[in-house]
Amino acid sequence: MQENITLLQYFKRYFKRCITGPWSLMCGLSVSLKYFFDPRRIVTEQYPENRKTLKMHDRYRGRLEMIEDADGNNLCTACGMCERACPNASINVLATKNIAGKKVLGRYVYHFASCTQCGLCVEACPFGAIRMNQDFEVATTDPNSLEMILNKKEGQG
């Protein structure tokens, strides 16, 4: 940007800058020196080393999980509410008929590969059969392992 200023103004500004400029730079340097010499300011958490103490918040949405009792029974009735709530069809609630001919949960397939962990399924479940767990160490080299079957047993009924 070209401005029209007199030579006097130009030199006035020039010398003003010669003084304010270094001062402003020193201000910046003082901040970085302060941070450099103060180890208390370091905020880094050391992830693989602090694995034991690292806890996610209660509401943290990790992987989907089925709530099971000690015998492995789940609460799912295969109503399919979660399936319908899912924005990208990451849940297959595959129903079967039990010996009495009643519709029960056969297989609860969870496509972790496409799950966005939005939690709408948990919100939609009327029976509280599923939840998001606190698991965040989920990296894998095998994409097929991301397709999970969550229930160990068929549904009750």
Add this chain to the structure above:
Amino acid sequence: MSQPLFSKLPPGFRIQRETNTEEFFINMGPQHPSTHGALRLTLRMDGETIVELVPHFGYIHRGMEKQAESMSYLQYIALSDRQDYLTAIQNNLGVVIALEKGMNVGVPERGEYIRVMLQELGRIASHLVFYGCFGGDLGGQTCLLFGFKEREMIHDILEEVTGSRLTTNFFRPGGSRYDVPDTFIPRVKAFLDHLEGAMRDYERFLSKNIIVLERSIGIGVLTKEDAIAYGCSGPVLRASGVEFDVRRANPYSIYDQFDFDIPVFHNGDCYDRYKIRIAEIHESMKILRQCIDKFPKEGPWRSKEKPVRLPVGRYYSEIETAKGLYATYVVAATTGEKPYRIHTRGPSFPHIAALNKMVQGHKISDLVTIMATLDPVIPEIDR
């Protein structure tokens, strides 16, 4: 001696000029460190001076609006997180307010306070990223880390409240998904106390720095008229001297109950756009402090849960996100759970359109500065 003009300029370039030097074209992006995502800019250069700039969008166009047509409203709230991902929580509110207008449900007071507090936290988070990117794009990598350092604390709070750091998916018509935990208010308070000291350091680090002043004052000037004509909003508009903030002009939620200023600067250059965001962080802190004082300890935090169904009609909502005016336009052709069409107006889109106006005659280094002060989020443009 003048060279012949380009027999045919590439699409988008319009300026016809006679030159004595050879012009050349530079392609910036779609993968370039300073385009803030997948944006491609083609520059017509005369030496190191930019003659003209043409932005190319769409490298992260994800067809959200098409997808929204087959999604339910609730699912779209989750999808809207992915637009302005720096403050996903504000996108949520934009969509939810439009839905509330359609469903005609209100929000109890505690719910409104939760909303306002999370909004302002999101705004601070976004502006801190701006601080970092501004310093980082000017060449001071340390600023980038400073900005993100305080942002992590906001993310911690958000994660505790909403369950996710970035894609919060938190607000629902009539309130929010959960109540805030008891630790929320003390944590916000502690964070504000910390941020006050940190901001003092950060401003000393950058605000008066002679190199920053030299590089940003008088660079990328956007006049008041241009800013309005190009549809700029938010800090970019206010830095050009227009006092327009949706929180004040058309107050939503309970913003009319708080005492805060709308900072306005008048030069419209990069430095003003930087200062205005710093000032806005302070204003947001002011609002948060008022929230902490007035926060209702008890009472319902959401209204009665209803299925999200909208009657036939068109519903429009606008909110002020950290970047500017974020408008959602919902068209319901049949009463039901699914929209006929949802359109989003992201604030960054017009800013990039105005970029050409701002960079002409500047150096390539200035382009980086101007891009940083526009603070665009590309997925919000492309959707």
Add this chain to the structure above:
Amino acid sequence: MGIINLAPKVLDPIPGGKYVVNAIDYVVNWARANSIWPLTYGTSCCAIEMMSSSMARYDIARFGSEVFRASPRQADLFILAGTITRRMAPAIQMLWEQIPGPKYAIAMGACTISGGPFIYDNYAVVRGAQNLIPVDVFVPGCPPRPEALFHGLLTLREKILKETCRKPWHEGLPKDVSTMDRYREAAKTWAALEEMKDEEMAEARAKFKEEHPDYKSSYKPIRIKKEDFPEVERKPFRRVGLTQLELYQKLTAKFPNITFHTHSEEPVETVLANAPADRPLEVMVEPEDYLAAVEFVKNDPEFKMDFLIDVTAIDYDDHFDLVTQLRSIEVGHKIFLCVQLKKDFSIPEEKRPTSLLASVPTISHLYPAAEIKEREVYDMFGIDFAGHPDQRRIFLDKDFVGYPLRKDFSHPEMIRRPL
């Protein structure tokens, strides 16, 4: 890398050479596994988490990976952070080719593993980075936490440590998973299994029914009780500027053809007078009046609509609704001008999806902001803006076929949402 792969050939015949080879292997692998320099690349949300991971709180530098290289030629690791669109795909393949070997890729986030939130009804997103480049480690999440990315990095480290110069690194091949519809596949497999099971179980079930004719399940699922909340009235936002009725009357005085659509039986004036304060006035304008009306509201001292919020369109069966959203910065009121554009049905039916079906004059000379918005509408709906200075596709490639936001749009790569 060429030299080191020759090491076993040269050294193995020499007595004791094996140990030398093993030692070289150990040192080189140790170096490779511990010095992974990522490429600065990111398209969307995951990129922010990737940046967070290199910032003070998580500090990827602890692993020696803070050296984010902007040039692919100096990088070892390609962290695919963010959605990959069809338009971006060639750039990604080129970046991958430019990275010198040995190189590794981490697919970060649901989008790059499978398409994530953009799997269904989407014409723009590549479903998974595997379609383009070989991926070594998958980090699911949307977006994954920085710790999850570190876990991915450590997983990659384990993988690199398994390489030897007898079994050296080689570039894998991309895998086509683009048409994979996991949901439907799982459902189909299960249906087949169910059929078999039904056959097997038929006898047992019949027997069970005979034995327990009036069997009733003892299991009763318990619905979780949700907290009860009071109903709250919505408080409309404060009114700014002129009321809808005033705006409407002033407009109709100038343009008698302007109408207001309402579903109720009551007269327009009553409906407008009772409308909530924060609902903008949306009026129907005849296409012939459109330009004049926009010009009028822009220049009229009472309207002062100087700010263009947006231009967008809605596709109906036989017409488009072009909505021009205007507001006044100074006064604060808003007005939405809606133009009904009849589709041009003289075009033969097979050509309709690919041709422009309606035309409307541009307003980009009045509002420079309208230029890109109109380009967007042109791109998405195929509406022609007469007199537009630069009518090109904006979000999609110039050879893209069709206009995606039309309701009858179809794309060969688009999978319909199953539910």
Add this chain to the structure above:
Amino acid sequence: MFVPSVTNPVGDFVREWVPKLAEFLPASLQSDTLNSVVAFLVNALICVVAVCAVNIGSAPILIYMERKVCAHVQCRLGPMRLGWHGTIQTIADVIKMLFKEVYAPSGADKLMFYMAPLIVLIAPFIVCALIPFSRDLVVADVSMGIPMIIAVNGFGVLGILLGGWSSNNKYSLLGALRSGAQMISYEISFAMILLFVVMISGSTNLMSITLGQEGTIFDWWIFKIPVLGFIAFILFFISSTAEMNRAPFDIAEAEQELTGGYHTEYNGTPFAMFYLAEYIALITNSALATTCFLGGFLPPCIGITAIDNVLNMVPGVVWFFAKVYFMIWCYMMVRWTFVRPRVDQLMDFEWKFLLPVNLVLLVVGAAYITIGG
């Protein structure tokens, strides 16, 4: 016969022992000429190895130091997992880079492309040979030390220009041209400040410049001439930062603008050489600053005999490297604090500020010496 000017004990030791060992050879091969040539060659070999060892050995240390310094400014930890506090992280980096695939981009001038990093690397090596590390530890004690340094330092820009031009990439070319303009401009003020040092010390020999500062800490050139010395030191600091293309004057690399500047297209070993050259230049420039302003290998005596005796007991090399590393730390703090000026502002700064100030400094210095000195 030219007798090499290696004057330190090691050189003497070699010269002493070569004739003694030569006695074991057959008589027909024995001659004084041969002895001195062999002694020269052995000495030269030792010199080359020593310079290489100092430079290449310290580069990983510097890279590690830089990563740690920047980490601590930015409130984080830096490399932590390889060795104690990540000490051997850079060694892993170097080994990895050596075993990376190497290729030139299509359309590149291959010969120039691979030569450029070598040229960049040469200049700091030669400068290093001229620096006196201790009272009797200098590789080449040439009398025209300062002019030699000025001449050799101009060499580096050639490599960068070549590298950028031969890469066949617009970003590289822009980066190279920027750095060409920058380095040639800043060379002037760089040379002028060295001239100031020559003027006040009255010698162009680096050893005698150092020895001229003998005495207390206030005899160092930075303090000996009130104010002027300090200003000269600051100016030297600025122009040497620009000479090295280090932030805040790293417009040639400018990651945010030009992705990588002149080394955008380099990978593997050639890139490692550019990377090393940057740090070796850092060490030579710090050594030069130490020699010219901070008393080189002399201990910081303060005039109290008891303390000075203790300080004098520490070998000169230790003092020298302590000062060098302090200077490097200063360079690093500056790098991680300031933002980058624009290319035209950088030129303005040189021609409108640094050069005038330099000229004034020279005149005032001359006046001071004639009147007061």
